[in-house]
Amino acid sequence: MLWKLLVHYLRPYRRLLAAVVVFQLAQSIASLYLPTLNADIIDEGVARGDTGYILRVGGMMLLITFAQIVCSVIAVYFGAKAAMAFGRDLRGAVFSRVGVFSEQEVTRFGAPSLITRSTNDVQQVQMLVLMTSTLMVSAPILSIGGVIMAIRQDLELSWLIAVSVPVLLVAVGLIIVRMVPLFRVMQEKIDTINRVLREQLTGIRVIRAFVREDREQTRFAAANEDVTDYALRAGRLMALMFPIVMLVLNVSSVAVIWFGAFRIQDGSMQVGTLIAFLSYLMQILMAVMMATFMAVMIPRATVSADRIGEVLGTASSVVPPANPVNTTVGHGELELLDVGFAYPGAEQPVLSNVSFLARSGQTTAIIGSTGSGKTTLVNLLPRLFDATSGGVLVDGVDVRELNPDLLWGQIGLVPQKPYLFSGTVRSNLQYGKPDATEEELWRALTIAQARDFVSEMPEGLDSPIAQGGTNVSGGQRQRLAIARALVKRPEIYIFDDSFSSLDLATDARLRAALKTGTDGATMIIVAQRVSTIVDADQILVLEDGRIVGAGTHHELLESSETYQEIVSSQLTAEEAA
Numbered sequence: 001m002l003w004k005l006l007v008h009y010l011r012p013y014r015r016l017l018a019a020v021v022v023f024q025l026a027q028s029i030a031s032l033y034l035p036t037l038n039a040d041i042i043d044e045g046v047a048r049g050d051t052g053y054i055l056r057v058g059g060m061m062l063l064i065t066f067a068q069i070v071c072s073v074i075a076v077y078f079g080a081k082a083a084m085a086f087g088r089d090l091r092g093a094v095f096s097r098v099g100v101f102s103e104q105e106v107t108r109f110g111a112p113s114l115i116t117r118s119t120n121d122v123q124q125v126q127m128l129v130l131m132t133s134t135l136m137v138s139a140p141i142l143s144i145g146g147v148i149m150a151i152r153q154d155l156e157l158s159w160l161i162a163v164s165v166p167v168l169l170v171a172v173g174l175i176i177v178r179m180v181p182l183f184r185v186m187q188e189k190i191d192t193i194n195r196v197l198r199e200q201l202t203g204i205r206v207i208r209a210f211v212r213e214d215r216e217q218t219r220f221a222a223a224n225e226d227v228t229d230y231a232l233r234a235g236r237l238m239a240l241m242f243p244i245v246m247l248v249l250n251v252s253s254v255a256v257i258w259f260g261a262f263r264i265q266d267g268s269m270q271v272g273t274l275i276a277f278l279s280y281l282m283q284i285l286m287a288v289m290m291a292t293f294m295a296v297m298i299p300r301a302t303v304s305a306d307r308i309g310e311v312l313g314t315a316s317s318v319v320p321p322a323n324p325v326n327t328t329v330g331h332g333e334l335e336l337l338d339v340g341f342a343y344p345g346a347e348q349p350v351l352s353n354v355s356f357l358a359r360s361g362q363t364t365a366i367i368g369s370t371g372s373g374k375t376t377l378v379n380l381l382p383r384l385f386d387a388t389s390g391g392v393l394v395d396g397v398d399v400r401e402l403n404p405d406l407l408w409g410q411i412g413l414v415p416q417k418p419y420l421f422s423g424t425v426r427s428n429l430q431y432g433k434p435d436a437t438e439e440e441l442w443r444a445l446t447i448a449q450a451r452d453f454v455s456e457m458p459e460g461l462d463s464p465i466a467q468g469g470t471n472v473s474g475g476q477r478q479r480l481a482i483a484r485a486l487v488k489r490p491e492i493y494i495f496d497d498s499f500s501s502l503d504l505a506t507d508a509r510l511r512a513a514l515k516t517g518t519d520g521a522t523m524i525i526v527a528q529r530v531s532t533i534v535d536a537d538q539i540l541v542l543e544d545g546r547i548v549g550a551g552t553h554h555e556l557l558e559s560s561e562t563y564q565e566i567v568s569s570q571l572t573a574e575e576a577a
Helices: 002-048 051-099 103-109 111-136 138-153 156-202 204-209 213-265 271-312 374-380 404-410 425-429 438-447 451-456 474-488 504-517 553-559 561-576
Strands: 334-341 351-358 363-368 389-394 411-414 492-496 522-527 538-543 546-551
Touching: 002 051, 002 111, 002 138, 002 271, 051 111, 051 271, 103 111, 111 138, 111 156, 111 271, 138 156, 138 271, 156 204, 156 213, 156 271, 204 213, 213 271, 334 374, 351 374, 351 389, 351 522, 351 538, 351 546, 363 374, 363 561, 374 492, 374 522, 404 411, 411 474, 425 438, 425 474, 438 451, 438 474, 438 504, 451 474, 474 504, 538 553, 538 561, 546 553, 546 561, 553 561
Parallel strands: 363 522, 363 538, 411 492, 492 522
Antiparallel strands: 334 351, 334 389, 538 546
8 A cells, every 4th residue: 555655645746756866866876876976085096195196186075075965955855845745646546535534434433533634644654665765775876886886896895794784684674573563553543632622622611610630640541651652663663773783884894803913914906995895895784784774664654655555445435426426406305215224233223204394484303212213214315325225316317316516515414513613703604605795794693693792702703713613602603603504595494403502582582583584495493392394384203223203293193102201391491390
């Protein structure tokens, strides 16, 4: 998977990478040529006392060194540019893929894991590209070229290279093999710590309300300790690597000087040649060490690439139609025909044989006990999930055949847990209609019974909203979410238990305003309170994923035992209060 990602997402930057190779090649050739010039100065210039020769060759070495520096700077610049662009494109690809996921795929991966894969995992692969561009290109050139140049200097000492390089590679290979599984587990532990942190930040009010700060600190400490433990295990192995490299490097240097001294003594080798050979051996082993450094990064980048590839390779269960319908004739009439839905691997379906017709200009309410399938049902309407059987029709067209943009443009959804984005009241209200005028915004706020508290805010529509709307109350958050849907002015409104945080008086005023302010749209209301749906044109009673009653409030009081139980329990609660 790592290779596939590199090939695919680096293809647009072939020219930059080619420039990196060219300049790294020039730098490496300069590095290979310098020891030979140094040997010539010692053996030719110093031995003969030829100052002019020393100055000429020394000047050439200075020019080559300067060119080497320039090539290195340019190679690093182009390499960094390619690596950063690669990371940007890969993050964009992951984000785009997650954006088309249905609720099913998002739940399967989990939000914390998706965040880690979009950030930390992409960064690991990006760093590999950067280090490859700056180190790995020159490493094979220096190692192969160094061997050739060392053999040219003295063939008899070359056996030291044949011994030291394999010893180094075997030692490093054994360490890397043990590091790969540790890196895989460590990425999973990072997912866990992100999940715990996300839960604690989201549920801070609950934690404080139940005085569970100590427990949450213990839970975070455990997750933190797990990450630290595996990081230390990997770190200990990594710590072994460089001492081994330095040990081989130093022992090889001593061996070259030891055996080279005997050859100088018997006159078969010159001092400059020995120094050049030692320099080439150092270059070879340093190149191997650079490759070793890359080898440390490759296992973790491979694990990260697999995790990224898992996201990119997952197709959404909600598939866009091959030949989408781009227009509909009607005003948001909604019909369900024998709809069934079951989660993957579930023993029992959540919904079975659900059929009803919701006409435009009418209100259809759905009520039922907790776990009866209400939220799952309304999630099928905008295709957050696809029905596993039956069909969901909008204006007579199956939603699976509609252009997704057309479908979503017709629906205004207020979810069970209303979410506001960081920004202002204005930016949140304009989320579904960016060009909405101030008059339209105040109109929506008036219908949603939010005008008063927004007017009292210091900056009105430009008052700041924190991420998730945590700086407003639950009721205010719900009303702003309702106003956001109203600004869009869709043909179908879906309110998934969207009035639960409102008091009865505000609830009644809001429902009355909706009747006159939604322009004959189809309204689907999921509610727990009978008082919220008592005036609905039709009420559907859901139990164990099936419709067990349908009709108006008065009709259901006479015909549905389940509805009677719901009404009776709520009336009893109100009387007891």
